[in-house]
Amino acid sequence: MTRCVWDGLIGQERVVSHLRGAAESGTVAHAYLFVGPTGAGKKSAARALACTLFCDDGGCGSCGDCRRVRAGSHPDLHIFAPEGVTYVVGQIRDIVRDVHLRPAEASRKVYIIEGADRFNDASASAFLKTLEEPPADVVMVLIAREFEDVLPTIASRCRIVRFAPVPPSVARALVMERSGAGETEAQAALAASDGVIPRAIEFLGSPGRRNARSTILGILKRLAVMDGHDVLMAARELLGAVRAPVEEMKSAQAEEAERVREFLSRGVMSDLEKRQKRELTAREREGVTEIMSVTESWVRDCLVMARGAAELVDNVDAADATAEVARVLSTPAALRALDAVGRARQRMAYNVSPQLAVEAMLFDIQEVLRCPR
Numbered sequence: 001m002t003r004c005v006w007d008g009l010i011g012q013e014r015v016v017s018h019l020r021g022a023a024e025s026g027t028v029a030h031a032y033l034f035v036g037p038t039g040a041g042k043k044s045a046a047r048a049l050a051c052t053l054f055c056d057d058g059g060c061g062s063c064g065d066c067r068r069v070r071a072g073s074h075p076d077l078h079i080f081a082p083e084g085v086t087y088v089v090g091q092i093r094d095i096v097r098d099v100h101l102r103p104a105e106a107s108r109k110v111y112i113i114e115g116a117d118r119f120n121d122a123s124a125s126a127f128l129k130t131l132e133e134p135p136a137d138v139v140m141v142l143i144a145r146e147f148e149d150v151l152p153t154i155a156s157r158c159r160i161v162r163f164a165p166v167p168p169s170v171a172r173a174l175v176m177e178r179s180g181a182g183e184t185e186a187q188a189a190l191a192a193s194d195g196v197i198p199r200a201i202e203f204l205g206s207p208g209r210r211n212a213r214s215t216i217l218g219i220l221k222r223l224a225v226m227d228g229h230d231v232l233m234a235a236r237e238l239l240g241a242v243r244a245p246v247e248e249m250k251s252a253q254a255e256e257a258e259r260v261r262e263f264l265s266r267g268v269m270s271d272l273e274k275r276q277k278r279e280l281t282a283r284e285r286e287g288v289t290e291i292m293s294v295t296e297s298w299v300r301d302c303l304v305m306a307r308g309a310a311e312l313v314d315n316v317d318a319a320d321a322t323a324e325v326a327r328v329l330s331t332p333a334a335l336r337a338l339d340a341v342g343r344a345r346q347r348m349a350y351n352v353s354p355q356l357a358v359e360a361m362l363f364d365i366q367e368v369l370r371c372p373r
């Protein structure tokens with residue numbers, strides 16, 4: 001039996017053997033909390049667990065069930081993320097109602113609850129009873145980066161699974177193998193994707209995302225000599241550039257819907273539409289996040305070059321510009337620039353308009369580039 005669904009989880013042997021063992025011996029917990037850094041494969045592992053539970057062949061990776069889990073279209077796999085800064089009671093009530101419905105096709109249902117560190121007291125208490133005693137056919141997988149950020153009332157009701165960070169060289173090798181890209185391309189793709197391997201592979205296949213990255217690097221190169229009006233226009237140009245991949249996704253979704261429309265009932269079709277809408281919203285946010293990710297990796301490149309470690313550069317194709325900045329950049333100045341990126345990420349998490357977040361970040365980094373000592 002092939003076990004493709006677990007193959008992508010490189011560097012998480014302990015986690016994989018634990019989860020697979022549980023699935024094979026029928027001892028899967030009713031609620032898990034997956035914790036670990038971005039890019040460690042928490043969501044991929046949750047999907048693999050769902051495959052193993054739905055698939056007649058224990059997670060073959062190629063049957064209809066496994067393929068639909070991977071595409072996010074299996075009717076018994078439900079994925080949620082906070083609609084606002086935190087989960088609100090209304091959203092949790094919707095989830096709880098859904099949890100108590102019977103599975104559509106499989107013998108179990110799997111819920112992936114992203115942002116397990118983003119409950120407030122009210123939404124947590126609306127969720128606790130269900131988390132403690134979900135229906136017997138339900139498996140919940142909560143996901144968070146830091147264990148310490150999850151409310152103890154939530155964490156204490158879950159079996160904790162810790163993911164180790166994936167070493168950068170391992171991630172790079174995997175992206176190269178899966179996409180056929182060369183080393184420098186794979187490196188740049190990972191830098192633009194916060195180290196998340198599936199997103200890096202998707203990046204390499206998306207002309208829109210690759211163009212957006214070039215636009216960001218081009219703007220950073222010119223940023224020091226721009227006037228205020230130029231910076232505002234640059235922010236607008238960046239947000240325009242990250243729109244293109246959203247349009248790419250929209251047309252792929254329209255094709256998907258067209259292909260399946262005549263085979264699906266109205267209810268299933270409406271589920272498909274809801275999922276597509278969620279994917280689009282996620283893609284929009286990811287696009288803006290990508291501006292931050294690429295900027296951050298560009299600043300890091302300047303910093304490692306300034307320290308004489310050119311072999312650690314992520315964006316080899318932008319090395320001319322970063323080398324020039326590196327000649328005059330002090331470490332405290334580089335840290336100020338990284339702070340500016342961190343603030344922009346935080347503003348996005350608090351639902352500040354992307355335009356404002358990007359403008360502020362560009363102005364702050366411009367100041368650093370002009371006074372790099």
Ligand SMILES: [Zn+2]
Pocket residue numbers: 051055056057058059060061062063064065066067
């Ligand atoms: Zn299968």
